[in-house]
Amino acid sequence: MTFRFQLHHTDTATGARRGTFTTPHGPVETPGFMPVGTQGTVKGLTIDHVASTGAHMILGNTYHLGLRPGHETVRALGGLHAMSGWEGPILTDSGGFQVFSLKGINKISEHSVVFRSHIDGALIDLTPEHSIEIQESLGSDVAMVLDHVVALPAERDDVQQAMERSIRWAKRCLEYASRDDQAKFAIVQGGLDVDLRVQCARDLASMNFEGYAVGGLSVGETPDEMYRITAATTPELPADKPRYLMGVGRPIDLLESIVRGIDLFDCVMPTRNGRNGFAFTDSGPIKIRNAKHKTDTSPLDASCDCLACTRHSRGYLRHLFIAGEMLGPTLLSLHNLTYYQKVMRGAREAIRAGTLVEYIATKKNQWGIT
Amino acid sequence: MTFRFQLHHTDTATGARRGTFTTPHGPVETPGFMPVGTQGTVKGLTIDHVASTGAHMILGNTYHLGLRPGHETVRALGGLHAMSGWEGPILTDSGGFQVFSLKGINKISEHSVVFRSHIDGALIDLTPEHSIEIQESLGSDVAMVLDHVVALPAERDDVQQAMERSIRWAKRCLEYASRDDQAKFAIVQGGLDVDLRVQCARDLASMNFEGYAVGGLSVGETPDEMYRITAATTPELPADKPRYLMGVGRPIDLLESIVRGIDLFDCVMPTRNGRNGFAFTDSGPIKIRNAKHKTDTSPLDASCDCLACTRHSRGYLRHLFIAGEMLGPTLLSLHNLTYYQKVMRGAREAIRAGTLVEYIATKKNQWGIT
Numbered sequence: 001m002t003f004r005f006q007l008h009h010t011d012t013a014t015g016a017r018r019g020t021f022t023t024p025h026g027p028v029e030t031p032g033f034m035p036v037g038t039q040g041t042v043k044g045l046t047i048d049h050v051a052s053t054g055a056h057m058i059l060g061n062t063y064h065l066g067l068r069p070g071h072e073t074v075r076a077l078g079g080l081h082a083m084s085g086w087e088g089p090i091l092t093d094s095g096g097f098q099v100f101s102l103k104g105i106n107k108i109s110e111h112s113v114v115f116r117s118h119i120d121g122a123l124i125d126l127t128p129e130h131s132i133e134i135q136e137s138l139g140s141d142v143a144m145v146l147d148h149v150v151a152l153p154a155e156r157d158d159v160q161q162a163m164e165r166s167i168r169w170a171k172r173c174l175e176y177a178s179r180d181d182q183a184k185f186a187i188v189q190g191g192l193d194v195d196l197r198v199q200c201a202r203d204l205a206s207m208n209f210e211g212y213a214v215g216g217l218s219v220g221e222t223p224d225e226m227y228r229i230t231a232a233t234t235p236e237l238p239a240d241k242p243r244y245l246m247g248v249g250r251p252i253d254l255l256e257s258i259v260r261g262i263d264l265f266d267c268v269m270p271t272r273n274g275r276n277g278f279a280f281t282d283s284g285p286i287k288i289r290n291a292k293h294k295t296d297t298s299p300l301d302a303s304c305d306c307l308a309c310t311r312h313s314r315g316y317l318r319h320l321f322i323a324g325e326m327l328g329p330t331l332l333s334l335h336n337l338t339y340y341q342k343v344m345r346g347a348r349e350a351i352r353a354g355t356l357v358e359y360i361a362t363k364k365n366q367w368g369i370t
Numbered sequence: 371m372t373f374r375f376q377l378h379h380t381d382t383a384t385g386a387r388r389g390t391f392t393t394p395h396g397p398v399e400t401p402g403f404m405p406v407g408t409q410g411t412v413k414g415l416t417i418d419h420v421a422s423t424g425a426h427m428i429l430g431n432t433y434h435l436g437l438r439p440g441h442e443t444v445r446a447l448g449g450l451h452a453m454s455g456w457e458g459p460i461l462t463d464s465g466g467f468q469v470f471s472l473k474g475i476n477k478i479s480e481h482s483v484v485f486r487s488h489i490d491g492a493l494i495d496l497t498p499e500h501s502i503e504i505q506e507s508l509g510s511d512v513a514m515v516l517d518h519v520v521a522l523p524a525e526r527d528d529v530q531q532a533m534e535r536s537i538r539w540a541k542r543c544l545e546y547a548s549r550d551d552q553a554k555f556a557i558v559q560g561g562l563d564v565d566l567r568v569q570c571a572r573d574l575a576s577m578n579f580e581g582y583a584v585g586g587l588s589v590g591e592t593p594d595e596m597y598r599i600t601a602a603t604t605p606e607l608p609a610d611k612p613r614y615l616m617g618v619g620r621p622i623d624l625l626e627s628i629v630r631g632i633d634l635f636d637c638v639m640p641t642r643n644g645r646n647g648f649a650f651t652d653s654g655p656i657k658i659r660n661a662k663h664k665t666d667t668s669p670l671d672a673s674c675d676c677l678a679c680t681r682h683s684r685g686y687l688r689h690l691f692i693a694g695e696m697l698g699p700t701l702l703s704l705h706n707l708t709y710y711q712k713v714m715r716g717a718r719e720a721i722r723a724g725t726l727v728e729y730i731a732t733k734k735n736q737w738g739i740t
Contacts, residue, residue, distance in 0.1 A: 039690075085686070311417065316447060326700070
C-alpha cells in the first residue's frame, strides 16, 4: 500500500495521537506541522533551510501554482517535487479556500466556481475535477478535494448548502482522481454548527479517503469556537486515518487541537510573522524591531539551535529589519519554523511519555498564557 | 607581524601576481574578489551561503554602517565580525566614494566633507580622522583612507586638487589610526591623467601603508581607459604590498586588471545583477526572466556546484523571479558570487601554471568577447 497511517500511541487523558503517515516521498511524523510554500517556495528560505527546521511535509497552493507558472509548466518541469527541489512529502490544497476568500468570484454553481485571476483578470472555471487535474500535474503526495467555503458568520441555510455541495464535490474528486501515488483527503465543512459538522464528517467518513481535514476554521471565529468545533468533529472521523486542521495556527492552537485529536497542521503564521519581525520563542513573542534590542548581544532564543539563534544577536537581527535587508525576514522565518517544529517534536515526545497535559501547561506558562 | 603579503608567483608574460594576504581573521588568496556586504550583510545571503561561494574576505561600507546602525552600536555588538557572524577577514571602505557620489554634499573643505544623511537628513561632518574612528569601531581587518573622489569627466585642476587633498587626508588617517590589528590601505586618485596618477602613487608609496588601492575608476569611463590608468599606476606601487582596484567589475574587467598587476577587487555587480535576474555563466550572460527558460529543466550553469545550479532548473528560477519570490534573488546572487570566485580561482591556478594568457583567451571565448 502506497499510503499508510500507523498510530503508535493514543493519549488516554486527552484525544491526542502519535503516529506516522507514510507517503511515496517518505514518512511524516504526527502530530506534524507543514510549512507553507505557496508558490513552490517557502518564502525566503532555501530547501536546505526548510529541511534544517525539521519539517517533514510542506504545503503547496493549487490556486497560486495553477495560475503561475500554470500546472502544465509545473508538469513540464517534472512536477512540484522536481521543480522545487523538495524531495520530501508535499500536500497541495485544492484552491477552494483561496478562491472563496479572494475578491474575484464571478459565479458559483453546482458545476464549478468561476473566478477572475488576481494576476491577469482571466476568467477561470474551477470544477472539482479540474482541481484534481491540476494537483495531479503538480504531483503532490496528498491532494485536497475542492470544497465550498463560506465566510463566517453566515446563515445556517447557506452554511448547510455549501457543506452539502462540498460533500458532492468531494465525491466527484474521488471519482475523477487517477493517480494511485496521490492520497486524497476530504474536507469537513459546516461552519460553527456542530450538527452540520457531524453530518458532514459522517458522510465523508463513509467514502474511502486516505485522510480527513477540518476546513473553514481559523477565519475570524474565536479560538474557543474553533476548539469546540474541532472537538465535536474528530470523534466522527475514522480513527485510522490522519486528521488535518487547515490553516491553523498559533503554537497554542496547535497544542489545543492536538489534544482534540488533530494530527496535521499548516499555517503561514511562522513565515509571515517572521517576515514582519515577529518571533516565537520559549520566552514568549518578540518584536525584533523594538528599540530595546538595539545593542542586545543575546540570541533571539537561547534554547534554539537555528542559524538565527546560534550565529546572530538580537541587535544584529534588529539592524537587518531596520535597514530593510532581506536577510532579516529569512532568519526570522527560519527561526519561527524551527520553533514550530520544536513545539511539535515536544508534543510527540510528550504523547509517547504520557505527559502531554504537563507539556502544554509548561508551554502556556512560558508563553504567558493563563 | 599582524599583516603579511606573500608573493608566490609573478607572471613573466603579464604583470599578474599570485599571493596570500594574511590578516588577523585569516588568509586571503590573491587575486581575490570580495563580495559587498553594504549594511553588514551580503544582500539576500546567510553567512554560510557567503562562505560556500569560496569568498575569503568581504567588504562593509563605512558610510552605510556609520549611519545605520551607527558605529557605537556596531561596537556595542562586538564589532562587525561579531555583529554579522562573519569570522573571516573584512575590509571596510572609508565612506568617501558614497559621500562624493550621493547627492547630499553640503560643503567640502580641507578639514572635512559635510553631507546630509540619506536616512534622516542629519548633517554629518566626515573628517579623515572620523572615518578611521568609525572603522576602528567596526573593527575591520583593513581600513581604507578617506579620499576625495571627483566625478568624471572633470577639469584637470579639480582632479589635481582632489588628488593632492586625498594624499593629505591619507596622511592624516595614518597618523590618527591606533589599532595595530587593522591594516590601513591608501587610495590612488588622479582621474584619467596618467601623470597625476603616477604622482599620487609615488607620494602614497613613500608612506607606510599595508596596501594600496586604485580608486575613482569604474565611474563611467570606458573599460580601455580604466585598463590604461590601472596599467600606468600599478608599476608605481610597492611590489610587496597588495593592490586593490575598488568597485570593479565585470568578470572580464577582473581578468584584464589582474594582468595589469591588481590583487584584490570588490563589486556589487554579482549580487545586484543576481537580484535583477541576470546570471553570469561559462556560456555567457543569462537573463532568467526570458520566456525561453519557462519549461527548461537544465541548470543555470552545468559546470557550477552552487545550490542554484545543483538543485534547481532554469524553469524554476524563472518562476521565482516572475512570481516575485525572495528565493530567486537569493539563488542568483549565490550563483553569481560562486561564479566570480570560480573565475578568480581559475586565474590563481593559471598564474601558478604560467597559463594566464591562455586562461583569459578561453574565458573571453566562452563569454563571447572578441
